[in-house]
Amino acid sequence: MSHERYRPIELSFEGGVVVPADSTPLSVRFAHESAGERLVPGFWDGGRTYRVRFAPEEAGTWTWRSESAEDDSLAGAEGRFEVVGGEQRGPVRVASRFHFAHADGTPFRPVGTTAYNWLHQDEPLYSQTVDAIADAGFNKLRFMVFPQAGGYIEHTPELFPFERTGGRWDVTRPVIPFFRRLDAAVEALGRRGVQADVLIFNAYDRGHFGLDELTEDEDDVYLRYLVARLSAFPHVWWSLCNEFDQLKRPRQRWDGVGRRLAEIDPHGHLRSIHNWIELYDYNQSWVTHASIQNGSATTGFGRANLYRDVYGKPVVLDEIKYEGDIPDRWGGLTARQLVHQFWVATVAGCYASHGESFVTESGSLHMVEGGRLRGESPARLRFLRAILEDLVVPGLDPIDKWDDPWYVAGVSRRQYVQYLGASAPPAWEFRLPIGFPGERPEIGDVFEVDVIDTWNMTVTRVGRRFTLTEVLRNDAYDRDSAPLELPQDEAVALRITRVGA
Amino acid sequence: MSHERYRPIELSFEGGVVVPADSTPLSVRFAHESAGERLVPGFWDGGRTYRVRFAPEEAGTWTWRSESAEDDSLAGAEGRFEVVGGEQRGPVRVASRFHFAHADGTPFRPVGTTAYNWLHQDEPLYSQTVDAIADAGFNKLRFMVFPQAGGYIEHTPELFPFERTGGRWDVTRPVIPFFRRLDAAVEALGRRGVQADVLIFNAYDRGHFGLDELTEDEDDVYLRYLVARLSAFPHVWWSLCNEFDQLKRPRQRWDGVGRRLAEIDPHGHLRSIHNWIELYDYNQSWVTHASIQNGSATTGFGRANLYRDVYGKPVVLDEIKYEGDIPDRWGGLTARQLVHQFWVATVAGCYASHGESFVTESGSLHMVEGGRLRGESPARLRFLRAILEDLVVPGLDPIDKWDDPWYVAGVSRRQYVQYLGASAPPAWEFRLPIGFPGERPEIGDVFEVDVIDTWNMTVTRVGRRFTLTEVLRNDAYDRDSAPLELPQDEAVALRITRVGA
CATH class of the missing domain: 2.60.40.10 (Immunoglobulins)
Known part of the structure; x- marks a missing residue:
């Protein structure tokens, strides 16, 4: 065989x-x-x-x-x-310190979304969700194994993960149809090219189903079972919990679960945990990447990149608030604002996740139950994903990380992306930052520039090339070329690629 | 006795x-x-x-x-x-999680400065430095035990810390006059009310004196000796190194020295380490507070506070670049810019340190050798220190940490500080943010407001009080009062203190 x-x-x-x-x-x-x-x-x-x-x-x-x-x-x-060998790319792992690649080396650029309670929904909603997410071009989905209770959710699922014995969940008696459903859910995502970002524990039970009342030993039994079932699926990512600090547990308990997960997972999948108001210590060695909730880290330049410095690992801003129309501050972003924040995250050398909080027919939200997508951001995020997948560099890193007033990211002397913000100026003079460490550009280096309209989803190759005429200590210029005219007031990014010595 | x-x-x-x-x-x-x-x-x-x-x-x-x-x-x-008992306040320790207080409970608000190579200078420069720093109102000085070599320093000190044996420094043979001089230096700072922030190892030797070539065992002998000599001085702070990552050493070596320091210091002084381009893992338990170099964390709002979240400890931005006139980017801030950055740090719930990089008569810099201060920032930083010491709260914490567009800091329902940036608008409507956790303000709460001109160093009590008329989920307003007129375009902060129910 x-x-x-x-x-x-x-x-x-x-x-x-x-x-x-x-x-x-x-x-x-x-x-x-x-x-x-x-x-x-x-x-x-x-x-x-x-x-x-x-x-x-x-x-x-x-x-x-x-x-x-x-x-x-x-x-x-x-x-x-x-x-x-074959055409499979294998599990996604950390690559180039702050980025991701499949085991075969193919870069993976996460542009994911969120439907916490998707697994527990009935048909046709359940299948519609997979279709909607995959059709929209998202390549990662965050969802919970345990059902959500409260907060836009009045749903009691058909299946629970464990049998009940003596009024308690008996974690040694997994409900096989529940876990077969989970297998099928992970497989369904895989078939559509979507990474399964599995939220192992659940901070939203609030005693409703009692799945937040497991002991540490019970956690361990469940964890071993879950890992044994799912680890062989190449597209699994592990996240211990969404908003872990909503649960009143000592931090050491999470540390222990994380270390245990790293120890028992034979396939070495990505591992993280997601915060509410207190950040986890992502410097711990069991953590492969930081999965952070903090919308404000992407509402201005020069913020999210600080997390990279702190952790020295990939940073995925897995909750930067949601496109939607509910009164809660976390659920009322316009599509333009959310897309803007994705681009701010991108040039900070980080990744972000999408979610949608328009109220659905059932009174829930897409980010809770799934279903069709209503927003205007998914098309722009698919466009962003395509831009990322077209990069010729392993990832975008801030070039001159604490000093560049323009926050240009990329790999020095190869390719750069500069995001000019939600409202571009009328023109741009050719300039590159010079960072340390990294290869220094030289006089005579030739670059092509693409003007990327991040909202209108166009990429326009500039019909002339730029050649460096002046290289200073911290920046380099083409002083001989006229400034580049831009689509003023649009949300514009520039892709600058070296094409000649 | x-x-x-x-x-x-x-x-x-x-x-x-x-x-x-x-x-x-x-x-x-x-x-x-x-x-x-x-x-x-x-x-x-x-x-x-x-x-x-x-x-x-x-x-x-x-x-x-x-x-x-x-x-x-x-x-x-x-x-x-x-x-x-007496009038001594005792060592400074961490208080209220993100702040500092003496052992007797008196809050300590660090407004420090820097003269790395001060200890190794001759008279009269050596004594002038202490006078200049103390007279200017700085309450902490960062300086190195080992002499600096290279980079604005061509000075060979009279005394070295160890005897030389067989072409190597013999750490078991401390040079007593050297360490008596160090004792006297620490005492001199104490007499003038200046905390001694002692930089134990030195990343700037670059093989010149060879004090960067000690082995781990030699480090330990020196560390034990230094702690035995200095620990009883109440105003000592420990910092393992300035720009530790300039030295090519495995990170684990620093971790070990830090843990060892925590173990052997009988007086439990504050402990940190200061970075160049790679941040240290300040989440480690031996670290009492983060001592961070990153000027850009204070050039915009909403940045430095991210470090607080990450570390859950006091954050001292111990190098935010210097007031001076040298061409290096780290040494050319205007006084206005440096003072602005201190205020940004303040409302981020952090602390910052000063340094001056005007070229001195000897061709060095104040931040290297000390001497008289030339800049315009020290007077404004003394004023900031006085504002901090007048606070009625243990420290300033961001009230609504990831969502307040105005970055108001303080303690909810007691006292607030809002910094309106380098260029104030003409007027301000009375508004308070409401955060979580924290006591919620209530309709009828009465506040006094002081207008603080951070550059011109004036505090003006507003001649009317403000009473909350509307309390929303995330902010509270006095809708009945006319907006407060401000000194437009000045660098203005507001101090808002509750004075009645």
Whole structure:
């Protein structure tokens, strides 16, 4: 049998008992001919059925052998398979310190959206959401495993994750149809090219369903089960919680869950946690990237980039408020404002996420239940994503990070993006900042410039090239060329690409 | 014998050998009648003389007993003394999470300055510096123990901290006159009410003196000696290094020194480290406050406050560039710009430090060698300090931290400061932001307003009071009062103090 690299392989086993004492009672040791071993946890999938899912990253011959300390009938099975290269890109990981790339090296530029309670909705809303998000061009979706209660949500889902025993959730008894639904949801996103940003715990239960009352040991049982089921899907991202600090828990509890997740996930997916009013310590080594709520970090230049300095990791501004029309301050951005903030985040060397808070037919919001998108920002964000995917550099980094009054980002002497804000001046003189460290531009360097209208979604190649005539300590100029005329008062960005020595 | 609380007590001992193998071969265990024990390291002070310095914080009866594993003649001495209250305020510590107060509870509002190489200058420059700084009203001075080399400094000091043996610095042989000079320097600052912000290691040696080539073990010997000598001075702050990342050292080495410092300092002084282009991880538990270089964090509103969120500790912007006239970007701020940035830092709930980079007669800069101050900012910073010391609240915290377009800081329903920027509008309508958490203002609350001209250094009490007539979810207004006329285009702040229900 032969498998494509990065695709999940599923092995099935029959155990000796109908309901096991432990929902993850087996593991399989996969060994590659030269790349070493991976110990992959398996999970109970109902009745006597157990499964192990593994997505190999190395081509070549793999052998495997099952292990179980609890059930002899699960131990000692073995096999072999061949893995070949293919068109899969593999999981998204951190690349170039502040950016992302698939395991095969292809850059990934997150332009994601949010539908917290999507998993728990009925059809046709559930499927419509996937279509709407994928059709709009979003490539990441933030959603919660546990159902949301309160705050624009009066929905009691059909399925819950665990059986109830003695008035409590019994985390050792996962509800198989619930988790099969979760599998299918993750698969559905994958088929449409959308990364599944899985919010593992839920700060919005407020005692309604009682899923916020698990003990630390129960958290761990659930975490192991969730990781065993989902980790082999290449497009999974982990987020411990949305607005973690809404829950009254000691910070150390989150630290422990995060470290545990890093330890047990055999596929090493991206890991973060998202804040309400108190920031998490994203400097901790288990955190791969900062997932931050703070809209104001993108309402002005020179802010979001400070988070990059602090964490030295990719920064995803996963809640910068929402396009919508509700009176809450977090839900009343115009599309123009939201798109503007995305571009501010972009030239800060960060990423941002979308969400929509128009009230839906059911009285809920898209960012809660999903459904069709109503706003004007998604088309512009798809355009932004295309601009990002066309970059010839691994990512945009502030060039002269604490001193450039124009906040130009890019990679020095290769490609630059300058966002002129929501209302462009009538003209622009060719100028590049010079930062440290980075390659210094030189007199005679030749550049092409594209004028990007971020709202009207046009890219216009300027019909002349620019050549540096003056290189100072901190900036470089083409003094011989006339200033570039711009579409005044539009939200304009410039893409400046070196095309010659 | 009876001592005043917080004042250093010095015990002297005579050892058995002239030059000890270890520069800190003894310690003294001080025991309070009810507050427990303090183990205080002692130090060699030349010949057979050893000293132990301790500043007790608890009034009452203390007993002590000396210990030494290396020299019997230093062990087993004992004594007793009484400590009484007095007028001393004690060491500055973190208070109200983001601010500072002396051990006795008196708030401390740092408005400091910088003269890195001051300690190593000859008279009269050395004494002039202390006078100039104290007369100008600065209450903290950042200076280095090790001499600076290169970059506006061509000075070889008379004294070095260690003897040289076999072509290397021998850290076990401290040069006593050097450290007595350091004692005297710290004492001189204390007499003038200036906190001594001691930069322990030095990133500017660049191999010139070779004091940047100590091993980790040598660092530790020096650190223990320095702490034993200086810790009992109540006004000491520790900073591991200025621009630590100029030195090519693994980050873990600094982490270790910081943890060690926290462990061995018997008086628990403030501890930080200062960056060049890479921020340190100030979330680490050994760090008491963030000491950050980033001028751009104070050139716009809504930036420096992000550091507070990240670290949950006091933030001191210890290098926001300097008032001066040199061509380097870090040394060419106008006084107006520097004072403006201090006020931006203030309403961000942070603190900042001053420095002056006019070229001196010797070709150096005040921020390097000290001397008289030439700039126009010190008088305005003394005025700022007086405003801060007049506050009736423990400190200024952003009231509605990510949403207030006016960046008002203070303590809700007690006192507020709003800085209107470098160029005030002609009038201001009475408005307060409402944040979360914090006490909500109520209709009928009465406020007095002072108009603070931050450059012309005037405080003008507005001759009428304001009463809240409307309290919305996120702001409160006095709709019945006419707008307040302001000194248009001046750099104006408002102090708003509740005076009635």
